[in-house]
Amino acid sequence: MRVKPSEKKEISNPKRMCRRIPVSLMIGGLLAVLIVLMALAAPWISPFPYDEFHVKDRIQPPNATYWFGTDEFGRDVLSRVLVGSRVSLFMGIVATAISLILGVPLGLLAGYHRGSVDEIIMRLTDILMSFPPVILGLLILAVTPPNIIKTAAAVGAVYVPVLVRLTRSVTLGLIEEEYILAAKARGERAIYIMAAEILPNAWPPIIVEASLRVTFAILLAAALSFLGLGAQPPSSDWGLMISQGRSYIDTGPWIALFPGLAMCITVIGVNLMGDGLRELLDPRMKHR
Amino acid sequence: MLIYISKRLAYIFLILVAMSILIFAITQILPGNVAQMILGQFASEESIKLLEAKLGLNDPLPVQYWRWARGIFHGDLGHSLVMDRPIAAMLKQAFMRSAVLAFFSFFFVTVIGIGLGVIAAVRKNSPTDHIVSVFTYFGISVPEFFWGIVFIMLFASYLGWLPSGQYVEMTESFRGWLVHLILPVATLTLTLIAHVSRLTRSSMLEALQSQYVRAARAKGLPERVVLVRHALRNALLPTITILAIDVGWLFGGIVVVETVFSFPGLGRLLIFAIGRQDLPLIQACILVITALYSFSNLFADLLYTYFNPRVRYARKAE
Numbered sequence: 001m002r003v004k005p006s007e008k009k010e011i012s013n014p015k016r017m018c019r020r021i022p023v024s025l026m027i028g029g030l031l032a033v034l035i036v037l038m039a040l041a042a043p044w045i046s047p048f049p050y051d052e053f054h055v056k057d058r059i060q061p062p063n064a065t066y067w068f069g070t071d072e073f074g075r076d077v078l079s080r081v082l083v084g085s086r087v088s089l090f091m092g093i094v095a096t097a098i099s100l101i102l103g104v105p106l107g108l109l110a111g112y113h114r115g116s117v118d119e120i121i122m123r124l125t126d127i128l129m130s131f132p133p134v135i136l137g138l139l140i141l142a143v144t145p146p147n148i149i150k151t152a153a154a155v156g157a158v159y160v161p162v163l164v165r166l167t168r169s170v171t172l173g174l175i176e177e178e179y180i181l182a183a184k185a186r187g188e189r190a191i192y193i194m195a196a197e198i199l200p201n202a203w204p205p206i207i208v209e210a211s212l213r214v215t216f217a218i219l220l221a222a223a224l225s226f227l228g229l230g231a232q233p234p235s236s237d238w239g240l241m242i243s244q245g246r247s248y249i250d251t252g253p254w255i256a257l258f259p260g261l262a263m264c265i266t267v268i269g270v271n272l273m274g275d276g277l278r279e280l281l282d283p284r285m286k287h288r
Numbered sequence: 289m290l291i292y293i294s295k296r297l298a299y300i301f302l303i304l305v306a307m308s309i310l311i312f313a314i315t316q317i318l319p320g321n322v323a324q325m326i327l328g329q330f331a332s333e334e335s336i337k338l339l340e341a342k343l344g345l346n347d348p349l350p351v352q353y354w355r356w357a358r359g360i361f362h363g364d365l366g367h368s369l370v371m372d373r374p375i376a377a378m379l380k381q382a383f384m385r386s387a388v389l390a391f392f393s394f395f396f397v398t399v400i401g402i403g404l405g406v407i408a409a410v411r412k413n414s415p416t417d418h419i420v421s422v423f424t425y426f427g428i429s430v431p432e433f434f435w436g437i438v439f440i441m442l443f444a445s446y447l448g449w450l451p452s453g454q455y456v457e458m459t460e461s462f463r464g465w466l467v468h469l470i471l472p473v474a475t476l477t478l479t480l481i482a483h484v485s486r487l488t489r490s491s492m493l494e495a496l497q498s499q500y501v502r503a504a505r506a507k508g509l510p511e512r513v514v515l516v517r518h519a520l521r522n523a524l525l526p527t528i529t530i531l532a533i534d535v536g537w538l539f540g541g542i543v544v545v546e547t548v549f550s551f552p553g554l555g556r557l558l559i560f561a562i563g564r565q566d567l568p569l570i571q572a573c574i575l576v577i578t579a580l581y582s583f584s585n586l587f588a589d590l591l592y593t594y595f596n597p598r599v600r601y602a603r604k605a606e
Binding site: 134229239267271 | 304306307428430452540581585
């Protein structure tokens with residue numbers, strides 16, 4: 001394809017490229033990178049082990065030794081918040097991966113085959129979507145002893161229908177494209193067409209949705225942990241820390257405050273990044 | 289219209305049946321031994337056998353399901369294992385309290401959310417618009433349990449204006465009842481308001497740029513009439529859909545908020561049931577909450593149809 005001189009100039013000019021990246025993506029991306037770095041480095045940068053008791057220093061307000069104060073066992077809140085970022089990110093990412101792994105193939109199948117396959121898959125998502133999200137999570141986790149992996153899986157399951165529907169609608173939009181018809185005419189197998197022809201063209205909206213799902217997943221997992229159905233003590237999951245700090249609101253508000261703030265910053269960062277990504281990949285949204 | 293409603297009702301009925309099977313299956317198949325759970329770890333073999341026979345736990349699962357489902361149709365939601373009381377009465381009391389909470393929250397979400405959205409759209413790119421969007425961004429990004437805790441810290445612990453939790457019956461003290469509702473309602477409202485105001489803002493902006501608004505202005509109608517009668521009326525359609533989605537979040541949020549504020553409603557009952565592994569109570573709570581959710585979705589759809597002439601006439605023509 002021949003590129004017009006003006007377009008070429010725009011692409012090769014780094015300053016122009018920078019201007020095209022939305023501010024929200026830069027701020028959000030920066031926050032997200034910082035938090036991921038923090039999670040990766042947590043064991044080395046946290047001043048104390050997250051589960052070390054300092055019995056003499058119970059419920060200390062923030063001071064020079066314990067920057068974020070200590071909790072009812074004298075554990076350092078800063079260290080716990082730092083290490084807790086790993087749990088939250090882990091849950092968010094694993095849950096989103098699970099919804100992607102289950103949702104995208106089902107959506108492709110439904111959109112590609114249509115007919116009765118489509119009907120069955122869509123009615124199943126209807127059933128799952130008839131539950132309010134938190135309630136579905138509670139239902140899945142209600143009767144078995146809680147642990148992190150199970151919670152992540154439950155959160156992932158909750159958001160499968162959203163990804164099924166999105167993938168399906170994108171697939172439906174692509175299915176009449178000429179290259180798909182050509183692949184069909186060549187006699188390619190359905191699996192090949194779905195994986196090699198449709199999927200590569202369907203990914204941008206799916207990735208944007210997935211990046212937004214990460215924050216939903218983090219929030220839902222935290223809510224489930226808060227309700228006692230996620231990470232278990234002595235884990236320093238943020239939701240669990242807030243739930244335990246609930247009992248010490250009067251004597252040690254910092255115990256619940258700092259993990260909560262950390263969670264807000266994370267979610268705002270990822271949300272900004274998702275919004276920015278959407279703006280970048282879908283220019284029609286820009287002026288909304 | 290009637291045909292449409294009955295079609296939807298039939299579909300909801302099917303969904304509810306499917307849901308009840310799912311609820312029953314997940315709660316009944318996964319755990320090991322209900323009788324053991326009730327009697328404790330050290331129960332003798334015989335007493336477990338006896339209780340299993342009494343509860344009908346040895347029957348095949350479809351039989352057990354049928355017994356459960358038939359009971360529901362007769363208004364019998366089963367018998368709580370931990371509380372040793374019929375569930376229906378407990379559930380009704382808890383439901384009434386949650387309904388009050390949900391009603392107030394939903395009311396404020398609708399009124400304030402739409403109001404903020406309209407103001408932000410009319411004063412696009414002004415400081416007011418930016419303040420509203422920052423405010424709503426925080427609403428979305430902060431989980432409800434953290435807002436709840438922050439409110440308790442500020443209004444109960446620090447200022448001492450409001451109680452930090454619990455509940456007082458209206459019949460006991462009207463003022464006490466109202467005061468105990470303020471923080472939970474404020475928490476729920478704050479976390480849900482963002483969707484509504486953001487969507488209202490964007491659809492209102494779209495409406496304001498439309499031909500019919502320009503025509504209305506050109507006619508010389510007062511700006512207030514243009515905004516309310518012409519722009520807002522059309523802009524509200526997508527808002528109805530988002531409000532229906534918010535009802536789902538509201539039911540989830542109620543579970544969390546009731547836990548934060550020790551508010552004795554449906555959500556707290558569910559968490560209590562899960563904590564004590566009271567299977568019949570878990571099943572009944574989840575079934576009631578999801579059924580309510582399905583019906584509120586139907587209601588939102590009907591409202592949407594009613595307010596959207598295009599859909600209404602298309603249906604009539606069918």
